Amino acid sequence: MSGYGDRPWLAQYGEDRPADLVPDHATMLDLFRASVAKAPATEVIRYFDGVLTLAEVDRASDALAVALLDRGFGAGDRLALYLQNNPAFVIGLLAAWKTGGIAVAINPMNKHRELTYLLADSGATALLCLDDLYSDVGRTVVASGDTAVRLVITASALDWQQRVDPRLFAHVVKPVVEDALDLVDLLDQHEGQSPPLADPAPDDVAVLSYTSGTTGVPKGAMNTHRTLAFNSQTYRDWMALTPADRVLGVAPLFHITGLVGHVGIALLVPCPLILAHRFHPGVVLDAIREHRPTFTVAAIPVFISLADQPDATREDFASLTIAYSGGAPIAPAVRDRLRTRTGLEIHNIYGLTETNSPSHAVPYGAAAPVDPASGALSIGVPVFNTVVRILGDDGEEAEVGEVGEIAIRGPQVVPGYWNKPDATAEAIPGGELRTGDVGFMDPDGWFYLVDRKKDMINAAGYKVWPREVEDVLYTHPAVREAAVVGVPDAYRGETVKAFVSLLPGKSASPAELVEFCRQNMAAYKYPRTVELVDELPKTTTGKILRRELRE
CATH class of the missing domain: 3.40.50.980 (Rossmann fold)
Structure with missing residues (x-):
């Protein structure tokens, strides 16, 4: 089904958009030059004790x-x-x-x-x-x-x-x-x-951002000046950011989240971007205390790591009034635990390298609903000028509530991959991005991410989505992080295995966690084995690497 269009919910949210909209023909260089002309003395980078205007x-x-x-x-x-x-x-x-x-x-x-x-x-x-x-x-x-x-x-x-x-x-x-x-x-x-x-020109390539290569060799997404400018504005307007804000740059700048959600914002608004070389939770926590950022967007493991610092207090996070998380799903239990520990109200955001970061986001100040059937937290609604469809296995639009592949069309979608016309034609036919992510839309227009198509587990003919099992595990009081994969099984073809790290000071045995899941989900879904690990393997952006766990 299509996302929004003229839905009144989006129109209501759009009433408060600033009047200084970025022209369609603007490039990122135009936006930077306009900011320099407007406020040359504005601090745009804070790097430890160094400052650059x-x-x-x-x-x-x-x-x-x-x-x-x-x-x-x-x-x-x-x-x-x-x-x-x-x-x-x-x-x-x-x-x-x-x-x-x-x-x-x-x-x-x-x-x-x-x-x-x-x-x-x-x-x-x-x-x-x-x-x-x-x-x-x-x-x-x-x-x-x-x-x-x-x-x-x-x-x-x-x-x-x-x-x-x-x-x-x-x-x-x-x-x-x-x-x-x-x-x-x-x-x-x-x-x-x-x-x-x-x-x-607006459609000239500004940055080549390479995909992770999880389904083949990495591909260079051609982020143009126009697509970068559009989603830099999306961040600014969706979160109502102003020059009084300060951006905590914890996402890697090479990644599309850091490129647009940190650098793009700082150059456009303009406002200070707080950098700390690389993510070290203790160092970043000190930067938060010193520079008092008001906004950040980061993968959920970043927030977990900061909250787990032994000397972290709720006051440390009080300045971060606008906090978004993308790059990895958020379980409702994790959101609630972080709210209790830090006071942060973390909003979901969803996007890909090919969409220059956000295609969906929870409107700032709104509470994302939880799907009663799956327990999944909504990834939000389509952002400005963006149309999203859910496609069934036959390539046709699915009905409301029906699970299928998320397909995105909008001004933030890249025109293609660098020197890869065949990959472009397959992934972005007619300018619509086929994400490879599986999800659905509810009757009110909220979208939910189920999982990656390639991560689906086929257990004796039953489909098991790892995300659902992980969300159940996160409700256990001892679980810090969880990742679920399919492993070979002589009888079922594939069966479900979970890797779990525990919260500091908490304990739970693998058998206890298996039984917890068995009591809370259908028999074909619960993990037959659980392996306890100190840390789950992750990308630099905080995504859990299921492929490494499978290997």
């Missing part, structure tokens, strides 16, 4: 753009960003756009094989990376000759800090990298210089 980021990205152009980088070329959550990422992003080029966002956890593939697939000719990542991984990859990279610039985690946090950077001294250019040195060399005015 819009004017300072504008000058730094100008200088880097000149440095790139002087060294042969040009319009349409790709600059790979292999960085943590540092100011260098924002400066590099803007510099790529100011040359008319494209940024390639790369996960800093990637190793030699993965980095080689991403650099070769994107055709990146320049690499901006952390000095330690270059020493450990990048140098060998570039020297191999398997990529087109001919220019390497390194940055340090210490750049733009005024104080070193001893827990994160103990005994760190900025190294000298002999076979690469230093970012700060380049900026000093080109200080005060400006590149020729670049004017990318």
Whole structure:
């Protein structure tokens, strides 16, 4: 069924949208330049004790753009960003756009094989990376000759800090990298210089964001200036963010959530973006105490980790009045537990790399309903200008309440994958994204995520969705995190297995957890085995890696 259209619920919510709507033809560079012209002294990055204003980021990205152009980088070329959550990422992003080029966002956890593939697939000719990542991984990859990279610039985690946090950077001294250019040195060399005015078109590619590759090789989603601008505005308007807000940047900036839900917001609103290099719960909790952020969007394990800090108090989280979670499902029991522990009212949000982050969100201040049949918490309603359908196995629209694949059409959907026309035609036929996620819409227009199509377990002919079993496990008072997978079974073909981590100070045996599930769900659904683990494997964005558990 279609999502919203002229439904009065959405129209009512839309009454409070700000009047300063982003023009359809605007690019991310236009939005940044408008913010600089409007409020050049606004703090746009807070990095430990370091602060950068819009004017300072504008000058730094100008200088880097000149440095790139002087060294042969040009319009349409790709600059790979292999960085943590540092100011260098924002400066590099803007510099790529100011040359008319494209940024390639790369996960800093990637190793030699993965980095080689991403650099070769994107055709990146320049690499901006952390000095330690270059020493450990990048140098060998570039020297191999398997990529087109001919220019390497390194940055340090210490750049733009005024104080070193001893827990994160103990005994760190900025190294000298002999076979690469230093970012700060380049900026000093080109200080005060400006590149020729670049004017990318709205449908030009701004960033290549690579999918995780869970169903094949990673694909470069072509996030355009238009799609990024639209969903940066979506965040701003949906959450009613203003220059008085402060964004806690805990999602990785290379990921679409960090790219749009952190950087896009900061450049558009504009408002400060609080960065802390990488996610370490103790360090981030200190940043919350020092900078008092008002908004963040993060995967639910981030909130769990922060709440589990032994010295965390409800007062620590009091400034975070607008908290959203995406990237991994939220069980109602987890939402309620976090509310009790932290006071946070966490709202659901849903989107993909191919939708430039949100396609659905719970309106700020609204309470997401829980489906009475499955116990699932709603992922929200379609955001502005977005039409969502639920498709059955036959490809036809499903009825209200019927489970099927979520398909999304809207101005935030990417036009396709970089150099992969066949994959584009399969995943985005006619401009409508087939997500691979299974869900349904209730009679009031709320959407619910059931699971990934590929994660469905077939137990003796019965369909079992891992998400439903996980939600039941989360209601047990000792369960911290849970993940459910299908494992081979001689009699049933597949059977259900759960991996569980327990809350600090709590105890439960595998047999007790199996019996708990047996008492709370149909016989074919409950896990036959439970394995207790200290931590579940996750991506850098907090998604639990079921494939690693299956392996």
